[in-house]
Amino acid sequence: MSEPRNQKHPHLSRRVWVIVAIAIIAFAVVLSFFLPHEQDASTLVGDVTTPSVTVTNLVSTLTVNRSVDFNKVHFTVTRVSQAAAFSDDPKPAGVYTIRVEMQAKSESGDQAPIGINYPSLVRLLLSNGQAISPKLVSLAPVVLPTQGQNGYIDFPVNTHVDLSSLVLRLGNETIIAFG
Numbered sequence: 001m002s003e004p005r006n007q008k009h010p011h012l013s014r015r016v017w018v019i020v021a022i023a024i025i026a027f028a029v030v031l032s033f034f035l036p037h038e039q040d041a042s043t044l045v046g047d048v049t050t051p052s053v054t055v056t057n058l059v060s061t062l063t064v065n066r067s068v069d070f071n072k073v074h075f076t077v078t079r080v081s082q083a084a085a086f087s088d089d090p091k092p093a094g095v096y097t098i099r100v101e102m103q104a105k106s107e108s109g110d111q112a113p114i115g116i117n118y119p120s121l122v123r124l125l126l127s128n129g130q131a132i133s134p135k136l137v138s139l140a141p142v143v144l145p146t147q148g149q150n151g152y153i154d155f156p157v158n159t160h161v162d163l164s165s166l167v168l169r170l171g172n173e174t175i176i177a178f179g
Contacts, residue, residue, distance in 0.1 A: 059082040061081045062080045090136075098157055100155070115141060116143060135155065137151070139151035
C-alpha cells in the first residue's frame with residue numbers, strides 16, 4: 001500500500017493557473033466600476049471650475065447686503081432671487097423658489113468650530129407672517145474658526161412675492177429684513 005504524498009504545494013496544471021489569473025483580472029475590472037472615478041487632471045493643479053447655474057423664469061432679484069450676528073457667527077445676506085427653478089437645486093417643491101444667498105464667518109477670537117442646524121433654525125417670513133422652512137441649504141453645517149463660507153438657502157413658495165417684504169429669521173429672535 002502506498003502512502004499519499006505529503007506535498008505543501010500541490011501541483012496545479014497550467015490550465016488551472018490561467019483560469020485563476022483570468023478570474024482575478026475579471027474581479028479587478030468589475031471592482032474598478034464601483035470605485036470612485038479619477039478627478040479631472042486640471043483640478044489637481046488648483047484650477048477649480050464652478051459650474052454655472054441656470055435660472056429658469058427669473059421673477060426678481062434684490063441686493064440686500066445686511067448682516068447679523070447669531071450663535072457666534074456673522075451672517076451677511078448678499079442677494080435674494082425668486083425664480084421657477086435653479087439648475088443646482090435637485091429638490092422641486094413649490095411653484096417658485098426663493099434663493100437667499102449669504103456669507104457666514106465665525107466671529108474673530110473664537111477657536112472652536114460652530115455647528116449650525118440650518119433646517120431647524122432658519123425660516124423665511126412672508127409679509128402675512130407665514131414661516132417657511134428651507135428646502136435646500138448649501139452652507140456647510142459647521143463654521144470653522146476664522147474661515148468664511150458662501151452659500152445659499154432655498155425656500156419654496158407658490159406665488160410671486162415682493163422680495164423687499166421678506167424677513168429671514170435665525171433661531172427665535174434674530175432677524176434680517178430684506179427691504
